[in-house]
Amino acid sequence: MRYVIIGAGVAGISAVEAIRSVDSDGEIIMVSDDPYGYYSRPGLAYYLTGELEDKALFPRTKEHYQKLNFNFLKARVTRILRSDHAVLVDGKSKLVYNKLLIAVGARAMPLGVAGANLEGVVKLDHLADAKHILKLAKRGKTLLARGMKVNYLLRGDRYWSNVLDKHESHVVEERLTEEGVVLHHKAELKEVIGKKGHVVGAMLVDGRTLKCDMLAYAVGISPCMELMEETNLAKDRGLLVNEHLQTTDLDIYAAGDVAQVYDPLSGKSALDSLWSPAHEQGRVAGWNMAGRKAAYLKSAPFNVTRLAGLTTTIIGTVGRGKDEDLIGIARGDSETWRELPEAIIAQSGFDVNHMRLMVGEKTLVGAILMGDQTLSWPLQKMIAGKADISSIREQIMATDAPLADLVAQFWMTWRTEEAL
Amino acid sequence: MALLNIFKNNSSKHNVLATGHVISESSRCVQCGICSYNCPIGIDVRAHVWRDEAVKHSECLTCGECVARCPRGVLRFAQTDLFVRSKE
Numbered sequence: 001m002r003y004v005i006i007g008a009g010v011a012g013i014s015a016v017e018a019i020r021s022v023d024s025d026g027e028i029i030m031v032s033d034d035p036y037g038y039y040s041r042p043g044l045a046y047y048l049t050g051e052l053e054d055k056a057l058f059p060r061t062k063e064h065y066q067k068l069n070f071n072f073l074k075a076r077v078t079r080i081l082r083s084d085h086a087v088l089v090d091g092k093s094k095l096v097y098n099k100l101l102i103a104v105g106a107r108a109m110p111l112g113v114a115g116a117n118l119e120g121v122v123k124l125d126h127l128a129d130a131k132h133i134l135k136l137a138k139r140g141k142t143l144l145a146r147g148m149k150v151n152y153l154l155r156g157d158r159y160w161s162n163v164l165d166k167h168e169s170h171v172v173e174e175r176l177t178e179e180g181v182v183l184h185h186k187a188e189l190k191e192v193i194g195k196k197g198h199v200v201g202a203m204l205v206d207g208r209t210l211k212c213d214m215l216a217y218a219v220g221i222s223p224c225m226e227l228m229e230e231t232n233l234a235k236d237r238g239l240l241v242n243e244h245l246q247t248t249d250l251d252i253y254a255a256g257d258v259a260q261v262y263d264p265l266s267g268k269s270a271l272d273s274l275w276s277p278a279h280e281q282g283r284v285a286g287w288n289m290a291g292r293k294a295a296y297l298k299s300a301p302f303n304v305t306r307l308a309g310l311t312t313t314i315i316g317t318v319g320r321g322k323d324e325d326l327i328g329i330a331r332g333d334s335e336t337w338r339e340l341p342e343a344i345i346a347q348s349g350f351d352v353n354h355m356r357l358m359v360g361e362k363t364l365v366g367a368i369l370m371g372d373q374t375l376s377w378p379l380q381k382m383i384a385g386k387a388d389i390s391s392i393r394e395q396i397m398a399t400d401a402p403l404a405d406l407v408a409q410f411w412m413t414w415r416t417e418e419a420l
Numbered sequence: 421m422a423l424l425n426i427f428k429n430n431s432s433k434h435n436v437l438a439t440g441h442v443i444s445e446s447s448r449c450v451q452c453g454i455c456s457y458n459c460p461i462g463i464d465v466r467a468h469v470w471r472d473e474a475v476k477h478s479e480c481l482t483c484g485e486c487v488a489r490c491p492r493g494v495l496r497f498a499q500t501d502l503f504v505r506s507k508e
Contacts, residue, residue, distance in 0.1 A: 010451070043452030046491065056457040059466055275450040304448060304492040311491070373493045377445060 001026035003289055004087060004095060006077045006227070007103035008032035009041070010275055011256030011282035013060070015101050016070050018286025026290065028070035031077050031089060036127045042275055042332065044130045045306075054127065080231050082249055099251055099289040102228075102239060103282060106221040106257035106273055115192030120199035121215045136214055151210050152176065153187040153202070160307075163319035163333075164368070165356065171370060175308035184210075221273055223258040236260050238271050243295040245285035253289055255281035263298045270335045274303055277334075300366075300384040301334035304376070313376040316366030316383045318358055355403055359396060362388050375404060378411035387414050440482055442475040443498045444468065455486035455495065469494060 003019055003026055005012045016028055039057040046052045065072070073095075079088040080102075086094045108123040110116065122133050137148065158169035159176075173183055184204075192215055193201040202210045223238040234240040234248040238260030245253045245261070256278035260269045272278070277298070284296040300316040317336055355375065358366035363386045367379045382389070392410050395401055446469050455465035461479050465486045468475045475486075487495040 040451040040453060042450035043454075046452050046454055051489075051491075052452065052454055052457055056453040059451045059453060059470065276447050299447075302447070306491060311493070313493070376493055377448075377496075380445075380448075 001098050002096065003028045003099050003101070004097035005030045005101040005103060006032070006087065007101075007105055007256065007258075008034050008038045008072070009103060009105050009256055009278065010038070011103040011105075011259075011278040011285070012101065013038050014279050014282035015103065015255060015286035015289070016068055018283045019290045020068050020070075022287060022290035022292045028068075029073055029095065030070060031073045031075055031087070031095070033074065033076040034126065035074075037072070039127055041126075044124060044127060047127075047130055048124075048133065054131070057127065077227060080227055080252070082231055082252070085251065097251075100253065101282075101285055101289060102247075102252065102254040102258060103256045103278075103285075104224045104227065104258050106223045108218070109220045109222055111189070111192075111217045111219065113189055113191055115194050115199070116217075118192055118194040118199045119197050120213060121192055121217070123217055125221075133214075133216070148214075150181045151202075151212065152181050152183050153189060153204070154183065154185050155188055157185050159183075161319075163314060165319075168354065168356070168368060168370060171354065172307045172310065175310060179308065181308075221257070223260075223271065225258070236269065240269055243297070244288045244293070245281055245296060246288065253285040255285040261296060261298065264295070265297070270298070272298075272301065272334045274301060274332060274334055276302065298336075300380070301336045302380055302384075303332050303334070304373075305332055307370070310370050311373055313367070313369040313373060313380070315368075315376075315380050316358065316364070318356065318366040318368050355407075357396065357403065357407075359389075359393065362390050362393075364389055375407055375411075378415070379407065382407075382411065382414065385418065387418075440497050440499045441480065442482065442487060442495050444472070444474070444494050444496075446470065446472040446494070448492050449494045450492065452491070454489050454491060458485045458489050460485060465495070474498070 001023065005015055005028065008030060012030055016030065019026065019028055038060060040059060043052060043057045047054055047057060073089065075089045077087045077089055078091045081088060081094065084094065084096070085098070086096045087100065089095050108125050111121065120136060122136065123129055124133065158166065159172050161169060164172065176183060188205040189202055190205045191203045192199055193203055193209065199212060199215050202212055202215055225235065225239070228235055228239055233252065239247060239254040239258050240262070241247055241254045241259050242262050243264050245255050245259065247254055257273050259281060260271050261281065262269045281296055284294045287294045302315050304311065304313045306312070353371035354369070356368040357364055364379070364383050367383060369376050369379065389396070389410060392406050395406055396403060442465070449469045451466055451470060453466050456463070459465055460483060461481065463475065463477050463480055465475055482497065487497060
């Protein structure tokens with residue numbers, strides 16, 4: 001039995017581990033052209049802020065890999081040859097598989113304006129990008145701390161408008177402003193202006209020009225679909241897979257950011273660009289590839305992120321509609337966060353200590369916590385576990401309800417009953 | 421007041437030093453490595469979290485560096501209960 005895995009991200013690595021947990025003899029070959037192999041991509045943000053050194057981003061040692069007993073091929077898969085049960089490596093050699101996992105991830109959407117290729121126009125997809133940014137910024141704690149003046153262009157009228165509510169956007173924007181970031185709302189980039197091959201400014205659609213030495217863009221990501229073009233595998237925005245992570249070719253699986261996974265509970269196929277689903281999908285794909293039948297069940301999406309230095313947890317469904325700043329879905333994003341919930345909103349807290357609950361008929365369907373994170377873990381469990389909150393629903397909905405206390409009290413009883 | 425008491429069993433460092441250890445919620449973890457990077461005695465905290473295991477390491481000082489620095493709230497203190505074997 002030979003397993004071939006394309007991609008060295010978290011989905012690929014967890015698939016290798018899962019395969020090995022079932023099949024100790026099968027040959028596993030991972031193929032990736034990422035010069036750095038497997039590392040924590042979410043950790044790149046902390047590398048940029050100087051909280052981490054680059055070498056700390058690598059969760060595995062050589063010994064770990066040796067134990068897993070798989071081969072790593074630093075190369076590029078250029079085609080999938082379904083009828084031969086093989087992939088074409090670097091355009092020349094055939095590598096035959098019995099089971100194939102496509103875990104090639106997603107990448108930043110291109111900027112799509114004139115001048116986008118100038119030196120100094122940067123994105124943050126890979127470790128190589130982060131190193132490039134630091135090289136340009138000459139290494140500092142944060143770009144702003146380095147004395148750089150930062151202009152932030154937003155297409156819409158507020159920050160992350162389809163996930164955060166007006167108040168939450170305002171909190172984030174106010175903090176950015178306090179830090180010296182200049183926000184430009186409804187600002188659309190028309191062209192990047194260069195001189196001798198290097199960016200020197202940004203021209204906006206409204207005619208204004210901002211001088212700059214670096215222009216960073218983050219307008220969403222999209223699954224890397226080039227390999228799928230000639231395969232006839234069913235696809236939508238990502239590669240479509242069933243709950244066993246199988247594509248329409250039952251020997252080909254997909255997991256992670258490239259996979260658009262069928263959710264039997266909602267009947268829909270959704271993209272995620274989160275670490276934890278990629279980890280779990282890789283595991284489920286690996287088990288199935290090795291013969292252990294397992295289904296991936298999407299849990300309430302969850303992410304913890306820092307918005308202008310403010311720790312923010314987003315759980316379940318909290319927003320609606322479309323964010324004008326994003327073409328795809330943002331990195332660390334989940335489409336479920338924007339599904340219109342049949343829910344009423346209850347809120348509490350003040351600027352840097354804020355909680356918003358999305359209250360369904362009998363359960364909480366989503367929550368945002370900014371600042372104090374004491375309740376983050378309980379809320380994640382309550383939402384994912386669909387805790388019946390009927391007993392406190394009326395109290396939660398009351399004007400000026402002590403939300404945090406109500407949730408905390410409920411949690412203590414519920415966790416005992418559920419024996420969590 | 422409930423909020424203040426919510427983790428009363430594990431919030432006191434005093435207790436933890438005597439009888440506790442660091443536990444994790446691995447679904448929150450993105451393996452960034454800030455925990456391992458900041459451990460003063462070099463325990464690979466991140467690897468424990470990946471395996472969904474408590475940091476039951478004989479050399480762990482329960483100093484709390486990893487708990488405090490984790491940007492995603494993955495780690496917490498819990499009291500060791502010698503008589504109950506649970507994931508926590």
